[in-house]
Amino acid sequence: MCHPIEVYNEKLVTSLQLLASNIENSEERPGQTGMALAVDSSIENNEHLVVEAGTGTGKTLAYLFPYALKEKRVVVATYTKALQDQMLKSDLPLLKKHIESDQNRTFNFLLLKGWSNYLCNERVDAAEKSKSNGRQESFFADNDFDEIDKIIEWSKTTITGDRNDITFSVKNSTWDSMSVTRKECFGKEKCPFYDSCFAVKSREKSSQADVIVANHALYALDLAIGGHLVGPHEHVVIDEAHEMETSFTRAWSITLSSGRFEWLAAQSKRILKEENLDAVTSITELGELLTKNMTQHEGHWVRTSNAAEILKTLELAESRVERLNHLVRSTSNEERTKLRVANAADSLLEDIRAVLLFLNSGPTLSQVSWIELNDRGKPELNISPLDISVNLKEHLWEQKQAVLTSATIQTNLIDRLGVPIDDGNPLRIESPFNYAKQGLIYCPDMPDPSKDTAKWQELVLSETEKLISLAGGRTLCLFTSRTELQRVTKEMRTRFDLPIFMQGDRSAKELLREFAADETSCLFGTRTFFQGVDIPGPALSLVIVNRIPFPGPTEFLVKAWSEQSSLITHSFGWRNIELPIGVLRVVQAVGRLIRKKDDSGVVAVLDPRMTRSDYGHKFLDALPGMPVTKNIDDVEVFFAQTPE
Ligand code: SF4
Numbered sequence: 001m002c003h004p005i006e007v008y009n010e011k012l013v014t015s016l017q018l019l020a021s022n023i024e025n026s027e028e029r030p031g032q033t034g035m036a037l038a039v040d041s042s043i044e045n046n047e048h049l050v051v052e053a054g055t056g057t058g059k060t061l062a063y064l065f066p067y068a069l070k071e072k073r074v075v076v077a078t079y080t081k082a083l084q085d086q087m088l089k090s091d092l093p094l095l096k097k098h099i100e101s102d103q104n105r106t107f108n109f110l111l112l113k114g115w116s117n118y119l120c121n122e123r124v125d126a127a128e129k130s131k132s133n134g135r136q137e138s139f140f141a142d143n144d145f146d147e148i149d150k151i152i153e154w155s156k157t158t159i160t161g162d163r164n165d166i167t168f169s170v171k172n173s174t175w176d177s178m179s180v181t182r183k184e185c186f187g188k189e190k191c192p193f194y195d196s197c198f199a200v201k202s203r204e205k206s207s208q209a210d211v212i213v214a215n216h217a218l219y220a221l222d223l224a225i226g227g228h229l230v231g232p233h234e235h236v237v238i239d240e241a242h243e244m245e246t247s248f249t250r251a252w253s254i255t256l257s258s259g260r261f262e263w264l265a266a267q268s269k270r271i272l273k274e275e276n277l278d279a280v281t282s283i284t285e286l287g288e289l290l291t292k293n294m295t296q297h298e299g300h301w302v303r304t305s306n307a308a309e310i311l312k313t314l315e316l317a318e319s320r321v322e323r324l325n326h327l328v329r330s331t332s333n334e335e336r337t338k339l340r341v342a343n344a345a346d347s348l349l350e351d352i353r354a355v356l357l358f359l360n361s362g363p364t365l366s367q368v369s370w371i372e373l374n375d376r377g378k379p380e381l382n383i384s385p386l387d388i389s390v391n392l393k394e395h396l397w398e399q400k401q402a403v404l405t406s407a408t409i410q411t412n413l414i415d416r417l418g419v420p421i422d423d424g425n426p427l428r429i430e431s432p433f434n435y436a437k438q439g440l441i442y443c444p445d446m447p448d449p450s451k452d453t454a455k456w457q458e459l460v461l462s463e464t465e466k467l468i469s470l471a472g473g474r475t476l477c478l479f480t481s482r483t484e485l486q487r488v489t490k491e492m493r494t495r496f497d498l499p500i501f502m503q504g505d506r507s508a509k510e511l512l513r514e515f516a517a518d519e520t521s522c523l524f525g526t527r528t529f530f531q532g533v534d535i536p537g538p539a540l541s542l543v544i545v546n547r548i549p550f551p552g553p554t555e556f557l558v559k560a561w562s563e564q565s566s567l568i569t570h571s572f573g574w575r576n577i578e579l580p581i582g583v584l585r586v587v588q589a590v591g592r593l594i595r596k597k598d599d600s601g602v603v604a605v606l607d608p609r610m611t612r613s614d615y616g617h618k619f620l621d622a623l624p625g626m627p628v629t630k631n632i633d634d635v636e637v638f639f640a641q642t643p644e
Pocket of ligand 1: 119120121122123180184185186187188191192193194197198199200
């Protein structure tokens with residue numbers, strides 16, 4: 001459904017056209033003007049807007065431009081770093097140049113990062129003191145001293161304090177000891193380095209910026225703590241909005257693992273007197289006990305009914321951390337040293353109490369909890385809210401004017417987030433590409449893998465081989481399982497004498513660079529490559545989707561939404577929640593193919609559910625209008641007719 005464009009702003013259209021004419025190799029983008037006018041109207045009317053902008057719309061400039069022209073400060077929150085990079089390197093400098101010459105005023109933009117991305121001057125001072133004391137019993141005892149010394153030197157010249165500006169290698173553990181999270185920061189009252197603080201300065205600078213770029217997680221955190229991170233603003237654009245529910249839920253979740261007990265024990269040991277070291281031992285024991293309890297539940301839901309040992313351990317933890325905290329605060333150590341440990345104890349206590357409250361409250365529909373392995377391979381307990389629309393209403397929809405946009409918007413997104421818009425539908429901006437001519441969808445007859453796995457696997461190999469031969473390489477092959485990725489890659493490497501890169505061989509960034517540079521190569525990967533791959537031109541002319549990427553059993557959040565939906569609507573939650581996610585992921589995979597007006601190519605889906613299930617039409621309805629065939633001859637003709 002299309003929304004009427006309520007206000008036609010001639011100045012905006014003329015100015016946007018002028019900007020577009022200055023872009024080298026720019027293509028005509030009628031959708032961009034339409035989207036810019038819709039954003040302009042939403043600002044004018046102080047309304048929220050949700051826009052699904054097909055690939056090639058040029059949506060970044062379409063939303064940045066109206067805010068810039070109206071001199072409205074805006075925060076743009078993205079999900080991926082790739083989109084931030086593209087905005088900072090291309091769209092924003094272009095806009096700056098245009099506004100500054102056309103409007104004869106300054107225009108500034110800034111990337112705002114989380115607190116711990118900036119060097120902490122208090123940590124630098126502590127590290128220098130520790131060095132002059134011979135580094136005995138210090139916070140830094142377990143760290144790489146060479147790296148710490150280099151960071152101390154760097155601190156004397158850096159202007160930003162941003163970790164990204166470091167030119168030497170630094171381990172995460174070293175950086176963690178030289179930076180702090182927002183919660184760990186001593187704040188204005190207690191930090192003697194507040195005036196020269198890099199994180200504080202970045203916030204001050206952001207108050208001068210016309211556009212502040214941040215990520216979803218940082219923005220969600222900002223809303224949760226009442227706007228202390230991003231600073232005052234009235235307008236926000238959430239780009240890559242299809243990820244908003246997951247990323248905001250994650251940011252508003254509580255996590256608990258034994259690592260925080262270990263850290264607390266190690267640091268307290270350095271400052272407590274000999275006679276109080278039993279308090280440290282009791283914390284170390286608790287960390288070990290918690291890991292043991294959590295390991296038994298790893299990969300499972302945590303509920304009041306099945307977590308008696310975890311509950312018992314955390315009740316013990318509450319009193320032991322309280323005692324340790326009291327002992328730390330009573331020592332005669334330097335105030336800052338005590339504060340660092342005591343702050344960590346306070347924050348741990350807060351989360352222990354939240355988990356205890358959850359476990360003691362009995363069944364609830366508002367939160368869900370599970371245990372999974374964290375980045376460090378340790379079991380971690382998560383408690384997540386199940387419905388973030390209430391929070392969004394209070395902190396976002398009623399406080400700011402928001403534009404949500406993405407190339408693909410789930411059918412249920414507006415409803416799930418509770419976005420208050422009039423007709424409850426997104427504005428749809430058609431892609432400028434001629435999909436009917438530029439692409440072809442190939443869905444061969446395949447057996448059901450759950451009924452005849454061997455036959456399906458055999459046909460996957462023969463179909464993949466035929467397709468790669470017809471395309472002459474140039475293939476992005478996407479899998480939902482690592483085992484299947486390895487099986488097909490191994491076999492194709494024996495059948496072809498062309499480069500087949502596999503996820504895991506090198507970093508994703510390197511693999512993409514090599515794949516784009518060699519027009520005979522193929523790239524085989526899993527979920528990482530379903531979105532964000534942007535390779536225009538002939539190097540990517542065939543996308544093979546091995547299986548539809550429906551949410552797997554370890555996607556706890558999605559499974560919880562699905563279960564909740566079944567309970568509330570008394571219908572099949574899978575259709576309300578997981579099916580739209582599967583559709584979204586296939587649409588994203590297909591979106592890798594056509595990136596420019598003269599791109600062309602084929603998408604092959606080797607999953608029979610695409611055409612033979614009773615919900616298959618949902619996929620075909622959501623995909624751009626490419627012809628669909630199950631005949632491989634059509635693929636041959638398509639490639640023969642399109643230039644390489
Ligand atoms: S204000 Fe916080 S982040 Fe800044 S130097 Fe002080 S403790 Fe570190």
